[in-house]
Amino acid sequence: MAEKNQYFPHLFEPLKVGSKTIKNRIEAAPALFAFEHYIELNPDPFGYTTPVPERAFRMLEAKAKGGAGIVCLGELSPNHEYDKRFPFEPYLDFTSRSDKQFEIMKETAEMIKSYGAFPMGELLSCGEIKTNIGDGINPKGPSEKDLPDGSHVEAFTKEEILSCYQDYVTACKWFQAAGWEGIMIHCGHGWLPAQFLSPQYNKRTDEYGGSFENRARFTVDLLKTVREAMGPDFVIEIRVSSSEHLPGGLELEDAVNYCKLCEPYIDMIHVSCGHYLSSSRSWEFTTAYAPHGPNIEPAAVIKQNVSIPVAAVGGINSPEQAEEAIASGKIDMVSMGRQFFADPAFPNKAKEGHADEIRRCLRCGRCYPGPSGEHETEIWTVKFPPLDSCTINPYDVWPASHHKVLPDRMPKPEASRKVLVVGGGCGGLQTAITASDRGHQVILCEKSGVLGGLINFTDHTDHKVDIRNFKDLLIRDVEKRPIEVRLNCEVTPELIREIAPEAVVLAVGSDDLILPIEGIENAVTAMDVYSNDFAGLGKSTIVLGGGLVGCEAAADYIDHGVETTIVEMKGALMPETTGLYRTAVHDFIDKNGGKYEVNAKVVKVGKDFVVAEQDGKEITIKADSVVNAMGRRAHATEALETAIKEAGIPVWKIGDCVRARQIGDAVREGWTAAMEII
The missing domain is CATH 3.50.50.60 (FAD/NAD(P)-binding domain)
Known part of the structure; x- marks a missing residue:
């Protein structure tokens, strides 16, 4: 019997799921926008110089290499006609096994397995939530209706329901042929199976409407069909909402009964909550104004009523909370989405006793702005900024990141340079860390008596505990490196001449407006x-x-x-x-x-x-x-810039001293500046 991990013994205990064994209790949750980034688009909508499929591959590789037990590829539609949600699709063609996408997916599955992780895909049917993208195709849902945006929802006929089941089977067989070990079927967040379950959406009078059992029939028969087609060795996981947290929405009691009906045909239950059309208010995606791990307790209730493994997702960013939830018997596995963007090495760092080095997700919404819940028919492609990179992970390689070139392909330093970083806020700290890791001799000067800069205010507010943790992590990372830190040190032209740096990064922040x-x-x-x-x-x-x-x-x-x-x-x-x-x-x-x-x-x-x-x-x-x-305004740097340029020293300005913005801007610009010093 394998020796238990000394730091988090329950988190790193293997788990039997169906006929398979997962190496630990950590799942990299299905992530939005993994799907269409396997499609070559010309021109690429995000303007990348690196092929987008490679970015998607690298994103999943980071999770597998980082130690996840399960790596799940997110949000693929089993039918890319009536489920098409965005204008730059199509999705993967599950009827073809001879195209480039199939070969890429085979390579991806092999890569995930090479790190000892378990590859799974996720299938999602949007039903009546199909976005009106002007393709002339009406959405299909449980019942006929007109939507506020003018779209007309067509009701699924019984023949179309049976055809939908076969779409799922076709997709599952495609995944299996490509070497993937299982599938997650999304039955929550207001997507098609949840629409059939909900009396708010489902007004049918046939065998798919009316009673709870009838409304659950769409999902139960779907799962039964998939299980019969795939056999016992293909893992089937379902994602459910423990509660939709909306007036008249599905509640925990519904979720419990739903899971009991589904249990005979599945291997694991993945417990989330909320509804896509109100992502914040329903806690589909939690923020700093919601608790960490809000689905753990509801998942525990579901676990008491079934005999298969239960996972919980949502706002979990610490191995301590994950360990406690599993050790106490509340759940069997944790699933994390945004945390794997913040730090894909989360599992390995926890396993090796370096939990203090984990960059813990801030739940800030930068990676996924999402629908606001105030304009329920709008999605990010219409009203909200495009997906951005993680606030605290400038190293990320996921498809919507800011890097036009993958980090490991940026030029290596030609020599070890003396680098002066002016300012000890988050941008300056990240600059110093990255420059030191690149082999440079770094001097970090901070005018005040403490590092942290503006975000030291987080020491005084519980709403910002995650940012406080990030600030403290940056300071620890600086202290672990051979970085010369000078506190109470205001940088002047005279000091620059004395230090004689080969590169200067100005990270002096902003002032009150x-x-x-x-x-x-x-x-x-x-x-x-x-x-x-x-x-x-x-x-x-x-x-x-x-x-x-x-x-x-x-x-x-x-x-x-x-x-x-x-x-x-x-x-x-x-x-x-x-x-x-x-x-x-x-x-x-x-x-x-x-x-x-x-x-x-x-x-x-x-x-x-x-x-x-x-x-x-x-x-x-x-x-x-x-x-x-x-608000705030950029701190003046003209005098310093003049002195630096007159000395012929390369200079970078980052963060708020360029323009008052957010943490992510300072962190990424600090990382980029350090990478450009060669």
């Missing part, structure tokens, strides 16, 4: 409030600025029992913020008594009042204090 408003000096800054542990706010406060900084600050003040009113000049709060996260912050403010005035231009500030112009009238708001959270 102080607008020319009468009495603005009466307001304290949002960062000062954090530094003072919220002292001085009184019982009530007014926050000037309803952007992300102001709204997150307001959420923290509300959390500390302070009556808070936000004043915003534009017509809505956080108009520049992506869907998922914007909704989460907005909902927290709304549900906890926060107030706000929009279309309100501040014209005067007192110590305990604000005067604003709104709709042609003057309004006065009173409170115990006023906080300036109107």
